[in-house]
Every structure is written in C-alpha cells, then in structure tokens.
Amino acid sequence: MVCVTINGDKFEIYPPFFDCVRCGKKTLGVLHVGVRGYIRACCECPLFNAKGGEIPPVINLPALHKKVIYLDQHVISGMAKALRPELQRSKMEQHVQEAWIQLYHILDRLRRLQLIVCPFSMHHRRESFMDDRLYKYLNTLYKRLANGVEFFDALRIQSIQVMQYTRHHLDPSLPAFIDNPQTVVLGTINSWERYSLKAGMQDYEWKPEGAKLMREQNEAANKNFQTIYDRWKQGGMSIEDRIEEESKGFSTMVRKIYALLLVKSASEQFGLPIDPRMARQVEEELVDEEHAYIQLVDDAYRLFSDGAMLINPYLLRQTIDFLAGDDVRKNVPCIRIEPLLWAALARQAAATKGRKEAIDPGDFNDISAIGNIMPYCDVMTVDKAWHGRLKENPASNEVKGYRAKIISRSNLQELMGYLDEIERTAPVHLLTKVQEVYGNIEDEDPFIGLEADTLQC
C-alpha cells in the first residue's frame, strides 16, 4: 500500500499497480473498492480535482454470488489456536493443528476470491468474549472472514419470519418464507470486499463491562434453558406431544406480553390500580427483549388494518389470534425448528442411563443458531453430537427442507472438500477480475497486524 497526500488530503493506494497512461510509470493502483465497482488512481499523478469537475471513473465489477458459510465459534477458535499454539490450553495433536491451519488458508483464500462470506453472529459474541486471552484473536478472524456481515439476533430474525408469513397469509401470492440471507443480516453479503473495512464494518469490540454483561445474560439464559430441559427430561409424554407443547411457547408469550401491555396502558390511562401479582409481571416481563413481541403485534396490526391509524379492537383481536395461532406456529421456520431440536436433545437425554442432569451451556446456543440461522446458510458447522441429532427424526426431515449442508466440525476433511469444490467451479471471468482488483492471492498470517499493534502499545 502507498500513502499519497494530495492538496493536504491523505489517500491510500493499493496494489496491483498498472501502467499509468498519464505519466507512463507503473504506479496506477486501486484507490477504492465499493459494493459493485472500484476506482483506480496513480501515486504520481494528481488524483482528481473535485473543484475542476474531474471525477475518477468507477470501473464496474461483476455481480457476486457468495456462499454463506456459518462457522461456529469452535471452528474459529480451533483455527486461532492452531495458528498460535501458545493459545492452546492442552496441546493439539500435530495432524489436528495442521488441518485447522489448512482450513484457515482455504477459507481465507475463498474469502479473498469473493466466493464466500462467513458471517458473524450474536452466538459468536456470546461464546467468544468470555475468554480474555483469546478474544483478540477470535475477533481478528471474525472480522477477516465476515466482511462486515453479521446475522441479526434471534428475536429480530423471528420477527422478520413472522412478518413474512403474515404478508403471505394476507396475500398468498407472496412467499411464506424468504431464505435469502440478505434479509436477516447487517452488511452486504454480495459486496466486493472493501479495503476501507474499518469504516464499513461493525467492530466486534470487547470491553470488560461488555464481558460482564454478557456473562450475566448467559447465566440468565442458561437458567431459562435448564428449566426447559428439566421439563423435557420428565417422562410421561410422547415426543410428539412435547414438540406440540413447546412450539406453543411463542403463542403463549405473544398473548401474555400484549395482555400485560394492555393492563399497563389501561392502568396509566384511567389511573386504575393493578393487582400486585400482575404489577410484578408487568415490571419483570414487559422490560427487556420481549418488547419485540409488542412491536411485532403492532407491525402485524398495520398489515391487517391496511395502515389505519385508529385502533379497531376487533381487528387487534384478530391480529393477535393470528400471531398466536397454529398457522404461524406450524409454518414459521424458527418457531417450528427449535422444538424439534429440543426433542432431539430430550430423546438423547432420556436414552442416556443416569440422564444428563444439566444442559451443556453450548447446547442452547447451538439450538438458537441452528433454529434461526441455518435456513439462510449454504453450510453450517456444528459439533459431532448435533450432527448426529440432526440426522435423526424429528429434526432430520425438517433440516432436509433447507439448502444448508450441515457439517460436523470433527470432519474437517468434508468441509475442506466442499470448499475446494467452490473454487474449482468458480467462473473464470470472476477470478480474472479478482486478480485485477486485488492482485495475486497468497497465504497470509492474520495476526501479524494484531500482534504488531500490541507491541506498539
């Protein structure tokens, strides 16, 4: 990279360098890469003169069709620990270490060839920022592989799916579910990778207070999931009935939260006292993330009422009945998938002698990631246990309905085989363009900059 200063402004110009038609030197590099085009500039010639009306031409780039590869946190940390053995708590076997390093280089190469994106997610955040020693390394890999793309959190994805289904209900010509990942992420999946990533991307910054908050949230979530798990472990109910019961959780919450809101509003409006038990519920449950359900009812009501400003109680009732009804429960992917995953976990717990008492904290994160993110991915990595559970019914039939290839992270060869195929079948004109914009792609150590920064501090 070459830094040039023109009229007091600093610019960075990147290789590859071509011959400049103005000065004849091999100094014409890349000034900027955008979503679907890039701009070149010469290190020696005047850049451009906005006052004089000279605007550098934007060179168009072909449309991209990146594969969305969702790597779970263990894959990211496996690669980080293999690249930096001093991060390993217990020493990796050499062939394991080599496989992780090989995987990293394949992923990074495909990323730079504009063929894949590995989005970041809340599930990564939950699991990664607990370890002070590792987080900087994980953060570096997330940033490098995600190109600024991050999946929305689970509640937002759920709301998007419910609204899609509501639109379909009101106009059956619209799709019931849109599996385009762009509908559920921050950032642009099919954007050419920009050099000015720092500006364009969310920084998955770690702060000590952030880690504390995350720990507290994790504890609360674990407690919640343990309650569900304990319910599942109890015998006396068929797996089908269990799934049925669990999938009603969304309906129950929508009704409950909206009812609490109505109680609260009525009390405030007419100065009526609230029953103390109800008041406690309003206090405890109407705060925090469950507000998302109120927004959801409001958004759906707007569709039902065609945007009418006046609240029609009959229509509001109809909206809530629809959202809390069987139709939504049985047709919205994330609401349908999660209970199947619980069933898979419960079946295994019931089959294990002495029954596992506590849920593995990683399992609830996995359930949420599979339930919410899997339908949008081309590949998703999971642990060996989940790989096995997803191959059996009731989960198996559901998972087959999506394009995602589920790969166990203990089978890195399968993942690498899939990735190799992506490069083998990449269109030649695209690879030529990549070389024109980014130059030759060689293996890079992702942590050099990070460690150099640390040394400077």
Ligand SMILES: [Zn+2]
């Ligand atoms: Zn020049």
